[in-house]
Amino acid sequence: MDLDKSYFEAMEAKIPKGKVRTRFAPSPTGYMHVGNLRTALYTWLIARHAGGTFILRIEDTDQSRQVEGATEVIYRTLAECRLDHDEGPDLGGPVAPYIQSQRRDTYGKYAHLLVEKGHAYYCFCEKTESEEDSGQFGRADDPCRDLDPAAARARVEAGEPYVVRQRIPKEGTTTFHDAIFGDITVENSTLDDQVLLKRDGLPTYNFANVIDDHLMGITHVVRGSEYLSSAPKYDLLYQAFGWEVPTYVHCSPVMRDAQNKMSKRHGDPSYEDLRDQGYLTEAILNYVALLGWSPRGELAEREVFSLEDLAQAFDLGGMSKSPAIFDIDKLTHFNALYLRAMSPEDFARAAEPYIRQAVKNPAIDAAQVTALLQARCEKLTEIPEKVDFFEALPDYGVELFTNKKSKTDPEVSKAMLQAAIPMLESLGEWSQDSIHDGLVALAESLGVKNATLMWPVRIAAAGKAVTPGGAVEICRILGREETLRRIRLGLDKLA
């Protein structure tokens, strides 16, 4: 083993100091689920709130689980969500490389260093079945633990396969601190001599994490609470190296229901799935931020936060210890809020493609349609089905002409439509106001309520019971000719 002191000194020298540094460290699975996104968001928020540095690190130490195009999904998602990183595989940085598979030598060196220090040992056992039959204790009494160091080193140098295991004290307790869970103390006897360096020379997740977080100068380690129980072993590792322990921030999981986490396996949506379902990135981030974190003090009642607002308001004290169930209805509500908050121009730009998906006829003015839609849709993807009647009159039944509230039935409707035709034909200009005034005046002269006339006109014009906009808007958009054609068609049905 060459334990070149200067190597470690050089590594230490590169570590940036004095600023908050956080890292999002996904393993490339090709799927960015909501829990992942939330972890990335919180990690980013901690950095930005403090004016610190946000780092992207790819954890690909599992040779058997590589997924094609997986890192692209990560880059894409972070970029779309505007969770920009300052250092990473693509950008480089002072502590490059940022891909674990490219840091292999480093882990090996530190593993051997730890053996040298006596806090780890070489293990030549085939597999770890001994844990099974060691009774009460989850930990094996690994025979290699007490091998003579010199003898063990000789076997390693002779090329015998080995793993490096952490030497956990048999006695005593270890207490570690988490920013949201507080102090947690465990008996060392419940901790096992975990593998640090695998037989293939690559580090385990736990080891690589500690090494990288230290060497990259990470000050806040944000991760899922499933790592809570391995955290004491991390502290022991930091102690063994004589390193400063970073602040741990363990996040409770995002659940699909009371007992299951969100997962790809269950078909739960990833960020990109949600986006494809018509959810706005800002709405997703806003909602996800509030799943497990809530503002406190005077902000306690506020729910709408832009990314910038979040960066300013975010604090670890507002984080929840218990799991949160993902509620698509509430996300939908946020989406509707964001849709309505858009300027009419922005909304029109976003909505037009969806309108054109259903309405090809260039005579239909998409801009006029979007104006009707803004207060009426929760997701952009529901637009096509709402506006398809502009393209083609649906085949509808006469029962639609019956509405008890506006006192209309087929008989009344027939009279209304018959009266409407000459009026609409003689209208000077075809505008919102002229149609509206004409119809209202007609209702008055006929001695009926506006609704009694409007209902059949709208039904005849649209061919469906529920429409965005009323009779006037629909007629205006359809144009005089098409409106009259549809009303005559309605009359045919009523004949």
Place this chain on the structure above:
RNA sequence: GGCCCGGUGGUCAAGCGGCUAAGACACCGCCCUUUCACGGCGGUAACACGGGUUCGAUUCCCGUCCGGGUCACCA
């Protein structure tokens, strides 16, 4: 099963020894109205249970129950 963590309405949650226990989503009414929405107003609905500590517990402690996590040469 051992160890660790958690437990306020269906959901997200505020609360951090004294409150008629916020707010939001969903749901249900009413108003507005040219259908549906939007908007406005109102309503149903919660401190898991049992012991302590205390003048006083949702809040602090213990136990029970329930839920989650973890016990890999996966992350």
